[in-house]
Amino acid sequence: MTLLAVMSLAIWVYLLLGHGRFWQSGPDLPHRHPATAPSVAVVVPARDEAPVIRESLHSLLAQDYAGPFHVILVDDGSSDGTGDIARALGDPRLTVLTGAARPARWSGKLWAVHQGIEAAGAADLLLLTDADIVHDPSHLASLLAQAESGGLDMVSEMVRLACDSWAERALVPAFVFFFQLLYPFTWVNKPSCRTAAAAGGTILVRRQALERVGGIAGVRGALIDDVALAKAIKRVGPIWLGHATQARSVRPYPGMGDIWRMITRTAYVQLRYSPLLLVATVLGMLVTWIVPPVVAMAGHGLGRLCGGLAWAMLALSYLPTLTRYQRSWLWAPFLPLVAAFYTAATVAAAINHHTGRGVAWKSRTYQANRA
Incomplete structure (x- = not known):
């Protein structure tokens, strides 16, 4: 767990300092x-x-x-x-x-x-x-x-x-x-x-x-x-x-299911329908988003310190976007839960593809390499 926490912290140092200032909104x-x-x-x-x-x-x-x-x-x-x-x-x-x-x-x-x-x-x-x-x-x-x-x-x-x-x-x-x-x-x-x-x-x-x-x-x-x-x-x-x-x-998304369907429409397309990219993405999401709070709360010593720092950094990176949408900063520490939701929707999109259900939108269904 300590190694994973160190990896998470290294990822967040890079994201905040070297990834195009994506967080600045x-x-x-x-x-x-x-x-x-x-x-x-x-x-x-x-x-x-x-x-x-x-x-x-x-x-x-x-x-x-x-x-x-x-x-x-x-x-x-x-x-x-x-x-x-x-x-x-x-x-x-x-x-x-x-x-x-x-x-x-x-x-x-x-x-x-x-x-x-x-x-x-x-x-x-x-x-x-x-x-x-x-x-x-x-x-x-x-x-x-x-x-x-x-x-x-x-x-x-x-x-x-x-x-x-x-x-x-x-x-x-x-x-x-x-x-x-x-x-x-x-x-x-x-x-x-x-x-x-x-x-x-x-x-x-x-x-x-x-x-x-x-x-x-x-x-x-x-x-x-x-x-x-x-x-x-x-x-x-x-x-x-x-x-x-x-x-x-002005398009409403009144329930979580509506947002789930919006994500599953393109999430696996983004990964070029690749199972290998899906596995890499899920592992990357776990290390980047889930490991920090888990180790910060359940780890010890260096692992807890690194996990806590990574958790604080990811929460801080979210503040400009929350401010844009006039949301309370109290949402920031819960961003890992939201990331888990998006990860699960990506996996669901892959399952839809590999079971032949394809991408559904506006009463139409699309398969890979088809229109």
Whole structure:
């Protein structure tokens, strides 16, 4: 146990000092206006989004942006009247498309996005956003200003997620924290670093850059589509990833089961469906998250000291994210329990895959190497 505690402490020394300052919970997209106002097409893929689509579209149509912009909603086989709700808005800047049947080897969302981009004409930039995102009036202008100031081909944000139910308060801040751990934003934003990621709720991309990587068709089967697209774009130009202060998700996750299903959708995909990577990940999670509190409470001597220090370090690393989500710092010592939940969901995702149940989302099931 002492050796494991020493290993845990060494891991946390590295994470805090050498892992891209992932814990800092930044940067934020600044409020500002661009010097120019190029044309923008906003593409919204939507499947069964009736509870949230009206609010989302209203926010997009209310953007305070000096340039021409048009919103294209692609109704991806909704059965709840999503498309009818959108058409009822009657705004000439909004086009509602009925999505065509999904071809083989395409994920449902990316096929919808592809159709929206095809309908966008010659817009200079494309804003790809989810149907559950509500945007402040200044959001589009701020995204354009960020792209303009940095000469960026892609600007993306981790939008503020809903954090109202007990399950959301316990698990959602950790989702953001673990995403930052996987993809430190400072590394993503450094052109010389290979790390690339985006958050699918808000992705602004230059049309020319997208065309250089073969368009959405280049990542058509990806289930972690935002990261796949970011990797492709970063190969041809600089990208930026930060936190949103001008956009938020209104999709609720009222129970732990809802968050469990969200995690199992992509957790094993992230590991490339590899049993070896799964075993390595589980062992790594145990040493990084579970060993510190266990040894701190049940160990002795050097082991207890190292375990206690590692536990304190992981708790401290979580504080900026808790502050962002206005959660009490008392949640921080319990982060190992949340990590155990995420680890169990990853194992469940692997079991689903190897028993033939695949990845289920929006009433669709995907298998490895299939769409």
